Amino acid sequence: MEAWKAYLEEHKDRFLEELLDLLRIPSVSADSTYKEDVARCAEAVKKAMLDAGCDTAEVCPTDGHPIVYGEKMVDPALPTVLVYGHYDVQPADPLDLWTSGPFEPVIKDGKIYARGACDDKGQFYMHIKAFEVMAKTNTLQCNVKMMIEGEEEVGSSNLGKFLETHVDKLKADIVLVSDTSMISMEHPSIETGLRGLAYLEVEVTGPNRDLHSGVYGGGVANPINELCKMIASLHDENKHITIPGFYDKVQELTDAERKALNDAPFDLDEYKQDLKVNDVAGEKGYSTIERTGIRPTLDVNGIWGGYIGEGAKTVLPSKAYAKISMRLVPNQVSDEITAMFQKHFENLATPGTTVKVTPHHGGEPVVTPTDGKAYQAAAKAIQTTFGKDPIPTRGGGSIPIIALFERILGLKTVLLGFGLDNDNIHSPNEKYDVANYYKGIETIPYFHKYFAE
Ligand code: BES
Numbered sequence: 001m002e003a004w005k006a007y008l009e010e011h012k013d014r015f016l017e018e019l020l021d022l023l024r025i026p027s028v029s030a031d032s033t034y035k036e037d038v039a040r041c042a043e044a045v046k047k048a049m050l051d052a053g054c055d056t057a058e059v060c061p062t063d064g065h066p067i068v069y070g071e072k073m074v075d076p077a078l079p080t081v082l083v084y085g086h087y088d089v090q091p092a093d094p095l096d097l098w099t100s101g102p103f104e105p106v107i108k109d110g111k112i113y114a115r116g117a118c119d120d121k122g123q124f125y126m127h128i129k130a131f132e133v134m135a136k137t138n139t140l141q142c143n144v145k146m147m148i149e150g151e152e153e154v155g156s157s158n159l160g161k162f163l164e165t166h167v168d169k170l171k172a173d174i175v176l177v178s179d180t181s182m183i184s185m186e187h188p189s190i191e192t193g194l195r196g197l198a199y200l201e202v203e204v205t206g207p208n209r210d211l212h213s214g215v216y217g218g219g220v221a222n223p224i225n226e227l228c229k230m231i232a233s234l235h236d237e238n239k240h241i242t243i244p245g246f247y248d249k250v251q252e253l254t255d256a257e258r259k260a261l262n263d264a265p266f267d268l269d270e271y272k273q274d275l276k277v278n279d280v281a282g283e284k285g286y287s288t289i290e291r292t293g294i295r296p297t298l299d300v301n302g303i304w305g306g307y308i309g310e311g312a313k314t315v316l317p318s319k320a321y322a323k324i325s326m327r328l329v330p331n332q333v334s335d336e337i338t339a340m341f342q343k344h345f346e347n348l349a350t351p352g353t354t355v356k357v358t359p360h361h362g363g364e365p366v367v368t369p370t371d372g373k374a375y376q377a378a379a380k381a382i383q384t385t386f387g388k389d390p391i392p393t394r395g396g397g398s399i400p401i402i403a404l405f406e407r408i409l410g411l412k413t414v415l416l417g418f419g420l421d422n423d424n425i426h427s428p429n430e431k432y433d434v435a436n437y438y439k440g441i442e443t444i445p446y447f448h449k450y451f452a453e
């Protein structure tokens, strides 16, 4: 496999420049101001696929942002790898916390700083470059299909339909995704599960209009005060979630499984130091690894209402709002949890208030097998390029479409992620280590090789 190494060595700088060019396109899927940029990014991905050696590549329109699909069929007798990733990114705000422009990538201390550097442009682009390495050195061991979407960060709402209408086109033996993290370069790991998601918005209404907080204060319910109480009541003193039925379907792991998870290297002091917190907090009876991997959670993502401008304005607001998400674990079902939350929260309405709950998107939790050929190929690929066996871990994030690959296409997934937990994805100063980018490009061809064996 010297040919791979030589090709990568020779084209290293260009591979990096190309990624930086991609990062300059502000493909923010959530904000319609960027619609043209998202479309431009899709075209750039299509061109990259063709330049890398795909036989065909196309930008497939959807009711939302387009999906880019490209493939190279080497021989129908060979196994087929379907690569999935997303070229859309999260909004960059708050802008003033970035040390350089989110769409003006810079390399500092061996790290690429830009929105999307890790999630997921830097990671899906490794697959296009690994594919180029194999295609240009005539060493493709598998047929390759690549599906890179533009709506992952807004819930992939049009991808399910695309899967349903392209079952034949997407026929493959495995889905390969780089959109997760590993413990560290010293401790390579593979996520073997992702949490699901249920996301809702709540609105609490008190009086029909904003009031003078002196004239009316004390006389009617303040919806912000009430919303805070309602939210506080969603956890008990052990940080258990109080929604009736919430834990009914939660799969409890065996002591042996829990021990295996907790054997992964994890330094609590380093974790606290990195986040500048004086202590961790979470569900009683579980470690931080468990709290963020195999246990469900409920978090307020945003809360607003009343006066938040400069100085003080004495006002008793008419309305209060919050966005609330729950991370789910097997075998919780997103729609069921959404219904439970809605019913429970509406019942929490206190005298003088009304409560409205609006569901947003959701997604199912997944566990990926560790006993099959695909996981073994991924583990062996990591072993080859890192010199260490990967540690199986459970990821806390969500990629809702993974459950649909199984349900609609009957395909299992391998999560071969090269990000790090402190890459600041969705935060200011998102970064991706140049070393991880190259390591990914080096590792992926081995996956194809071992999977084909
Ligand atoms: N790539 C992330 C998910 C992720 C990150 C998984 C790190 C494991 C480790 C993905 O782009 C993402 O952000 N997903 C969203 C859900 C989506 C429906 C908006 C999430 O997890 O919040």
Ligand code: MN
Pocket (backbone or CB within 6 Å): 086, 119, 120, 152, 179
């Ligand atoms: Mn992602």
Ligand code: MN
Pocket (backbone or CB within 6 Å): 090, 119, 153, 425, 426
């Ligand atoms: Mn993301």
